[in-house]
Amino acid sequence: MGTATEKEPADLWMQHMRNGEFEKVWKLSDRAVEERAGKPCWHWPRHLQYIWDGTPLAGKRVLVRCYHGLGDTIQFIRYIPLLKEIAGEVIVWVQAPLLPLLKTVEGIDQLLPLHDSSPEAEYDVDVEIMELPHVFRTTLETLPAQVPYLHARPVALSGHEGYFKVGLVWRAGDWDSRRSVPFDDLISLFSTEKTDIYILQAGAESAGWKPGYGIHPGEFDVSTYAGVIKNLDLMISVDSMPVHLAGALGVPVWNLLHADADWRWMNHPHESVWYPTMRLFRQEKSGEWKSVIDRVAAELGKQSSSLL
Numbered sequence: 001m002g003t004a005t006e007k008e009p010a011d012l013w014m015q016h017m018r019n020g021e022f023e024k025v026w027k028l029s030d031r032a033v034e035e036r037a038g039k040p041c042w043h044w045p046r047h048l049q050y051i052w053d054g055t056p057l058a059g060k061r062v063l064v065r066c067y068h069g070l071g072d073t074i075q076f077i078r079y080i081p082l083l084k085e086i087a088g089e090v091i092v093w094v095q096a097p098l099l100p101l102l103k104t105v106e107g108i109d110q111l112l113p114l115h116d117s118s119p120e121a122e123y124d125v126d127v128e129i130m131e132l133p134h135v136f137r138t139t140l141e142t143l144p145a146q147v148p149y150l151h152a153r154p155v156a157l158s159g160h161e162g163y164f165k166v167g168l169v170w171r172a173g174d175w176d177s178r179r180s181v182p183f184d185d186l187i188s189l190f191s192t193e194k195t196d197i198y199i200l201q202a203g204a205e206s207a208g209w210k211p212g213y214g215i216h217p218g219e220f221d222v223s224t225y226a227g228v229i230k231n232l233d234l235m236i237s238v239d240s241m242p243v244h245l246a247g248a249l250g251v252p253v254w255n256l257l258h259a260d261a262d263w264r265w266m267n268h269p270h271e272s273v274w275y276p277t278m279r280l281f282r283q284e285k286s287g288e289w290k291s292v293i294d295r296v297a298a299e300l301g302k303q304s305s306s307l308l
Helices: 009-018 022-035 070-086 096-102 129-135 183-191 222-230 241-249 290-305
Strands: 061-065 089-094 110-113 125-128 164-169 195-199 234-238 253-257 278-282
Touching: 009 022, 022 129, 061 070, 061 129, 070 089, 070 096, 070 129, 070 241, 089 096, 096 110, 096 222, 125 129, 164 241, 164 290, 183 290, 195 290, 222 241, 234 241, 234 290, 241 253, 241 278, 253 290, 278 290
Parallel strands: 061 089, 061 125, 089 110, 164 195, 164 234, 234 253, 253 278
Antiparallel strands: none
8 A cells, every 4th residue: 555655554543643633544534434335344353343334423323332442432432422412312332341330421322231243223323432533523622521421429448537549550451461560560659658559450469469568449340440439539550441430530540651552642741632630651661660650659759748
């Protein structure tokens, strides 16, 4: 595609997205929609399948398929109120663990559990949830970044009265191990004064947690997990579902990113256009977490010192 000196479309897409050049991204996406017309993709892994064929959604019964990860659904569910403004009906076919939480989202007419068969719904047009920014031709100025857009009742946490309450997650999914931080690299955080650190890592012990560090409140379903996060002063996590959940709930969240971070975090050094309560802490050198954790520890110390 093109000469040897030209970037491939996928590379251009990534470059434009990271630069916030969304208008250029959608031109590439428009071309992709045209080129794939009539080409089946049902035999591909679900998260690689494209759905939207460019059909306008206005006035239609729209099925929104959630084919990616839980964090992806949480990030892009923000588009549902916009979709409801133009669609005749909005049907969200979503991962079952998210069903109770997404009942708080405005604009959903039907909320159905995702499974491996066909959806039990009548619809005119369908779209994958991560295709909605393309549908709406999102720009940096029009991106729906108001929070909270998810809601949860706070869940009480045991700990020291008056202490700064911090949640901690250090391991992401296995598909990209670069996102995870070895637990031993985080030990310095636990010496922060006037701070209770809650171990919110799923499968904490198998992920390297050592009992005696922090408070482990147990394992939770997603809805209860949201309530736990809602009761925190701060969430610290690697790039995984919890950062999206905290951001969507409007809770302060520090996102620990490896050097070649995902496109959605763009090239902005410290802030996210998607979540106004989020701060980004990036690796300066691939695989090197020490300087990141040193910065986090210093910032956390500033937070706790305000309580002294």
